[in-house]
Amino acid sequence: MNHFTTIMKRELKLGFRNPWSYSFLTLFIVFMLSLLLINQQGYASGYSGITGLLMNLTLYLLPLITLMLGSFSLTGEKEDGSAALLYTYRLPVSSWLGGKYAGLLIVLCIIVTIGYGVTGIISSLSTGGFAASTYSLLFLFALLLIMTFLAIAMLVGSLAATRWQALTYVIGIWFFFIIGWSPIMIALLGQLPYLWIKPLLTVLTFVNPAEWIRVYIITTLGGGTIVGPEYYQWITWIRHPSGHFAFVLLILGYTLGFLSLAGWRWKRGSQRG
């Protein structure tokens, strides 16, 4: 068995033996069922206020949980001495971080799949449930958020020395990307000449995965106009025939970019002291 698979298998075992996973699963199912009940009170197909609410609540919950579980997984290894011990093994950083990333990704995806699965089954049995196409895109939205924010979590975990330090970074990143992004953009871009705003916003959106994944899903759901004229360029790209392919490349590039940064930082951190 190669190193990558060994590390990934261990991460899976640790993930499913961690009480945190079950708390998160319970929270996620309760959250999804609540949204289903809201949806049953007034349903519209495609992008609607309810799907927007579902997306926003997913945005609040998933990146935070992902950032915490991912970064704690790495800092925990530092705190308990496991990282130092494994550094004396012939273990490439790529196998170590890649295995941990893959293991955590599977754990989180299984939790979210169970959450969506339970709600999906109940939804299909009841009247006023979610439309399958909308529901599938929302599920994809959750998976993409996990994928990108887990890569950011790997970088946080390689930068922070302890879980407490990681928690500080995580709260900061989460607040900046999820809560503070819109007001910060409005405040910053409002100071600039009007003609600069649209191109700058188009470029700055690349920084925040929560934002471009959200724009992509909303556009695919047919609600492109809802995000506003400032995102015109993004919507045009996404609607282009090669838009989906470009989006996949962006996701992969972003994830691999953060993982590479995490690997570089991890290697550098190990060689110090």
Add this chain to the structure above:
Amino acid sequence: MDNMHNDAALAMSSLTLELDHISKVIGNKQLVAPLSLSIAAGQIVALCGGNGAGKSSIIRMIADLSRPSSGSIVLHGTALHEQRDQYLAELGYMPDDYQFTGSFTAYESLKFWAELKQQPVNRVRELLELVGLHETGKKKVHQFSKGMRQRLLLAQALLSKPSLLLLDEPTNGLDPYWMKRFVAIIDEAARGGAIVLFSTHQLQVAEAAADYIVMLDQGEVKLSSSYEQIRLQYGEQGLQRAYEAIFWGEEGAMERVRA
């Protein structure tokens, strides 16, 4: 014939761990003064000294967990900082500050390490038996006593039958029976050709196990000698008396002997 002789001698002489003027300085503080030591295959060396003597700093440099401020480390002709992978393939390391937090059993923990070192499951069973943990079943490691955890870490270090066994305070938490077993286990590893280097503040362990003693104080070598030599110089309980002579002076040592 002469050439064959020379080759054999060369091969034997290269089976060593060579520490050449390794030191560790952080800021203005010297943690380890330049230290040179040559340890041959089959030798057991104990690094002794009190808290903050520099024992763990030396072990960590040899395990490549900390880069020396100066000097070089060469194992069997392989320089650590030039051929790291080759060097690590020969290393078995037991850390001092390892916390078991995962919910794994002894078997699962050792199997994980064994897979990373490409060792078969049989080796895992063999080692669990060697360190007396083969009957712990489903008990999780974080429920183990300190001594049991130390034994599991020792098994981890022995996994690949390393030619350099580095053990940081391996006998902490071991009861008298397992302390004796520890001596027997590392003795067997040394007889198999391994270089064993361990740190301890328990002089009786160093006396029972080591062929060679390095005594440190505040990063400086105060004594570097074979145990036989120490015994000849200081008599019975020679290491204890050498320790007292070094740290409290000859007078203090004699007073304690008289008392």
